[in-house]
Amino acid sequence: MSKSARKWLHLLWIVPVGGLAVGAVMAAKMMYVPADLDLSLSRTTESGLYVSSLEPGISPVAIGSIHSWTVEVTTPDGTPVEDAVISVAGGMPQHGHGLPTSPQVTQSLGEGRYLVEGVKFNMPGWWTLTLSIDGSSGSDEATFNLSL
Amino acid sequence: MLRIGTAIVTAGLALTLLSACAPQGQNSSAPWSAEEIALITALSLSRLPELPPDPSNRVADDPAAAALGELLFSDTRLSSNGEVSCASCHLPERHFQDDLALARGVGETTRRTMPIAGTAYSPWLFWDGRKDSLWSQALGPLESGVEHGTDRTHVARVIAAEYTQAYAELFGPLPDLSKLPAHAAPAGAPDAVEAWETLSEEQKDSVDRVFANAGKAIAAFERTIVPTPTRFDAYADALAGGAATEGLMTEQEELGLKLFIGEGSCVNCHNGPLFTDNHFHNTGVPAVADLPADLGRALAVEQVATDPFNCLGAYSDAGPADCAELKYMTVDGEELVRAFKTPSLRGVAQRPPYMHAGQIGTVTEVLDHYNSAPSAPAGHSELEPLSMSAEELGALEAFLRTLDYDP
Ligand SMILES: [Cu+2]
Numbered sequence: 001m002s003k004s005a006r007k008w009l010h011l012l013w014i015v016p017v018g019g020l021a022v023g024a025v026m027a028a029k030m031m032y033v034p035a036d037l038d039l040s041l042s043r044t045t046e047s048g049l050y051v052s053s054l055e056p057g058i059s060p061v062a063i064g065s066i067h068s069w070t071v072e073v074t075t076p077d078g079t080p081v082e083d084a085v086i087s088v089a090g091g092m093p094q095h096g097h098g099l100p101t102s103p104q105v106t107q108s109l110g111e112g113r114y115l116v117e118g119v120k121f122n123m124p125g126w127w128t129l130t131l132s133i134d135g136s137s138g139s140d141e142a143t144f145n146l147s148l
Numbered sequence: 149m150l151r152i153g154t155a156i157v158t159a160g161l162a163l164t165l166l167s168a169c170a171p172q173g174q175n176s177s178a179p180w181s182a183e184e185i186a187l188i189t190a191l192s193l194s195r196l197p198e199l200p201p202d203p204s205n206r207v208a209d210d211p212a213a214a215a216l217g218e219l220l221f222s223d224t225r226l227s228s229n230g231e232v233s234c235a236s237c238h239l240p241e242r243h244f245q246d247d248l249a250l251a252r253g254v255g256e257t258t259r260r261t262m263p264i265a266g267t268a269y270s271p272w273l274f275w276d277g278r279k280d281s282l283w284s285q286a287l288g289p290l291e292s293g294v295e296h297g298t299d300r301t302h303v304a305r306v307i308a309a310e311y312t313q314a315y316a317e318l319f320g321p322l323p324d325l326s327k328l329p330a331h332a333a334p335a336g337a338p339d340a341v342e343a344w345e346t347l348s349e350e351q352k353d354s355v356d357r358v359f360a361n362a363g364k365a366i367a368a369f370e371r372t373i374v375p376t377p378t379r380f381d382a383y384a385d386a387l388a389g390g391a392a393t394e395g396l397m398t399e400q401e402e403l404g405l406k407l408f409i410g411e412g413s414c415v416n417c418h419n420g421p422l423f424t425d426n427h428f429h430n431t432g433v434p435a436v437a438d439l440p441a442d443l444g445r446a447l448a449v450e451q452v453a454t455d456p457f458n459c460l461g462a463y464s465d466a467g468p469a470d471c472a473e474l475k476y477m478t479v480d481g482e483e484l485v486r487a488f489k490t491p492s493l494r495g496v497a498q499r500p501p502y503m504h505a506g507q508i509g510t511v512t513e514v515l516d517h518y519n520s521a522p523s524a525p526a527g528h529s530e531l532e533p534l535s536m537s538a539e540e541l542g543a544l545e546a547f548l549r550t551l552d553y554d555p
Contacts (some may be wrong), residue, residue, distance in 0.1 A: 034520060063190075064420055066271070066472045095416065097483060097530065100427045101476045120474025122425040146526045 005094050015070060023097040033126040044076065045051065045133060045140035051076055052131055052142045063148055066101065069116045073133055080112025086137030090128050124148050180406075185387060187409040192384035193377050193494075196421040199268055204258040204459045204466040205364045207318055208371060211390055217369030220362060225306050226290060228252055228297035234289065234366070237261045243495050243553065244373060249506025252458050255294030258439050260506040263499065266492055268371040269425040275488045275504040277428060278448035280474050281464075282367035284457040287359060292339045299333035299340045301325075304358035319361045323354035356456070360463035375494045377420070380405075380550040398548055404547025407540055412518070413532075414544075419491045423551070428487035432522050432529030433503045442505070443526065445487040449479045485527030495553045497545075513549055515541045 042053040050073050057068040073081040086105045089099040100122045107115040121127055127146040134137065183516055184251055199209075207213035220226065222235040238244040251257040257450045259275050267273065273285035289295035303392040307315055308322045324505035328351065332343035344352070367424065397405070408414045417425050430443040435441065452474065459471035466476075478484070481528060488504045491539065502508040508517060519541060521531035536544075 053542070064425065066476065098478075098481070099480065100425075101473075102478045103476055119471055120476075122419075122427045124190070124419060125416070 002145075010043065035041055036124065037145045037147060039145050039147060041144060043144060045131075045142040047140045048076065049137045049140040050081060050133055050135065050142075051074060051078075052133060053142055054129065054131075059145065060142045061148060063121055066120045067119060069103075069119055071105070071114045071131060073114070073119045074134060075111045075137060081133075081135040081137075082108065082112060084111075084114070084133050086114055086116075086133045086134070088119070089132070090121075092123065092127055094126055095123070121146070121148055124138065180387065184406070184409060187415055188405065189388040189414070190419070191337075191380070191409075191421060191423065192388065193375060193421050195380045195387055196266075196269075196374075199371060199374075202268075202281060202283075202367070202371075203466040204281050204472040205367055206465040207364050208283075209338060209370050210318065210368060212314070213318055213365045213368035214372055215369075215450075216318065217310060217365035217367065218315075219311070220366050221369055223306070223310075224304055225310065226298060227254065227473065232296050234286075234486055237289075237295070238264055239438075240454050245499055249501050253289070253292070253294070253295035254297035257292075257294050258442065259504050260501070262491070264370055264373050266368075266422045267372075267496065268373075269417060270424075270489070272428075272452075272489060273427060274409055274448070276444045276448035277489055278451040279455070279473075280452050280459050282370050283360065284455065286363040286366040286370075287457055290359075290362075290454045291333055291335060299331050299336055300359040301328055301340075301343075302330065303331040303362055304355050307358055307362055312525035314357075316363070318365065319358075322358065325358070326357070327351075328355065329484045351466070352492050353462075356463060360457055363457070375492070376553055377511070378494065378551050378553060380547075383550070397544065402547075402549050403540070404543035404545070405550075407536070407544050408547055411540075412534060412536070412544060414518075418493050423493035424490040428484065428489055429530050430483070430486045430488075430524050430527045431517075431531050432524040433488070433517070434507055434522070435525040436505045436507060439505065441526065443485055443516050444504075446484040446527075449477060453477070453479065457542065482528060486524055487527070493548060494551050496551060497549045498552055511545050512541075515544055 004137045030128050035148070039052055041055065042051065044051050055070045055072070057070065058065065061067070071086060073084050075081060088103045088105070089098065099120065101118050101120045103118040105114045106117045109115055119129075125148060127148060128143050129146065130143045132141045154549065202208040212395040215531070220234075221238075222233045224231055224236075226233065226551055232253045237246045238247055238261060245261045246252075249260060251259075251261040268282055273279040273282060274288070279285040279288060287300075291299055295372045295500060301513065304325055305328070308325050311529065312322060328347070329343040332347060332355070333340045334339060334344050347355070379396065386393045410419075417427070417429055419425050430444070452458055455461065459466050460468060464471075484515045496502075497511050500510055502511075502514050508514050516533065519530060519534045519536055521533040525527055
């Protein structure tokens with residue numbers, strides 16, 4: 001990936017986290033994951049263009065191991081979205097840092113499913129993963145919460 | 149009547165509330181929540197998983213390789229002055245470190261010697277992670293001008309002369325090294341570099357292969373160096389099993405543990421059974437005035453990516469699919485500037501001084517550092533001031549001592 005693409009990715013990461021900033025400041029001294037966090041791994045993207053789901057390649061998701069995830073993207077009516085360009089970013093809103101690695105979509109698995117490799121979490125607590133999806137209906141994104 | 153009724157209801161409520169937050173064992177003076185118990189038990193040495201295989205090193209778990217590696221680890225012939233071995237700085241009787249701020253080999257290093265126990269679990273080696281395997285790491289000090297001060301051709305010659313049979317049994321027959329110069333390497337002393345340039349590609353490759361294999365044997369030995377259980381582990385295991393924890397830790401130590409996993413946020417980075425996330429953080433540790441500026445991880449990513457002895461290189465036994473850490477490593481960003489690898493805290497109080505260049509002399513001063521969280525000399529510190537009382541800092545220090553190894 002080019003440097004500028006990475007920079008752009010970084011910005012994408014700031015957008016969802018920016019939305020959470022107020023909560024994050026309030027939670028700054030809070031050690032544990034907010035109780036009312038929506039941990040759903042299937043979400044409609046921000047502007048409603050897609051429905052995206054995440055599935056971890058290891059269970060439970062262990063802190064410290066590098067592993068892969070599968071992403072599935074469909075349109076709201078359930079049609080698989082093929083040939084989407086997907087990027088992944090994330091971090092810990094309460095700690096203000098990103099992911100320890102730079103995960104990438106390495107394969108399209110067919111039927112709207114994609115393999116994301118190189119995911120790792122290095123701390124217990126609240127993590128977010130943001131998928132930026134550029135597909136047949138345009139660009140959109142979704143942020144998922146994880147509690148580790 | 150009415151009043152008694154209310155009292156009963158209130159008492160009932162209070163009991164329910166109490167049992168909601170009390171753990172299985174009601175014995176503890178520091179009742180732990182379920183979340184706290186999960187965090188504490190995740191730190192126990194008994195939770196340490198089996199050592200993951202190292203696909204980049206075919207002999208990683210071969211006892212014969214470990215036996216050869218142990219000999220190489222303390223062989224001073226692998227140095228320019230015949231006096232330095234790995235064990236000169238990684239003293240086996242001192243938890244494989246040297247109690248110095250900066251290490252002394254044939255010269256003086258710019259960083260502190262790291263203890264070795266459990267480091268085989270880390271995907272990255274050195275304070276800045278510029279190596280991605282133990283075997284590749286071992287090659288660094290051999291050719292460092294301030295550590296062993298020697299070169300790969302000399303190392304290959306010593307192996308051929310002194311360890312002929314052990315080497316051949318593990319790696320196959322040695323190449324003919326008799327026509328090679330005494331000293332030759334692609335970097336380092338000008339004479340050695342000049343000599344290296346006269347070698348054919350085939351000669352270079354055969355030297356590199358013996359050199360890498362020496363590293364693989366040393367790595368096999370280092371994989372056998374693991375931490376031993378401490379008083380804290382006995383406490384955590386008792387807690388996990390719902391057994392009595394009385395007498396295993398004092399109240400002060402329990403308070404320290406509570407702060408460690410709670411308000412102190414220590415467990416963010418010092419997590420898992422080795423008390424490290426094996427990742428890199430800028431914690432605002434001051435620079436050393438007389439040393440060149442140290443950017444930590446920010447400079448290391450390029451070095452490890454281009455290292456001929458990395459996981460993807462010609463001397464690695466791994467397939468590309470085994471090198472995920474290297475392939476998906478984060479290579480730029482502010483977070484890498486002056487970020488250093490989180491050290492394990494096992495046995496930490498027994499081995500001052502602290503930090504990547506021994507900047508901080510005592511555990512008490514380390515805690516003062518966390519309490520005030522000074523801004524970083526470069527990059528941005530991840531810490532926030534803790535503003536803890538002297539009593540709380542004392543408790544944290546007492547807790548760290550529960551991680552002491554038996555003498
Ligand atoms: Cu964090």
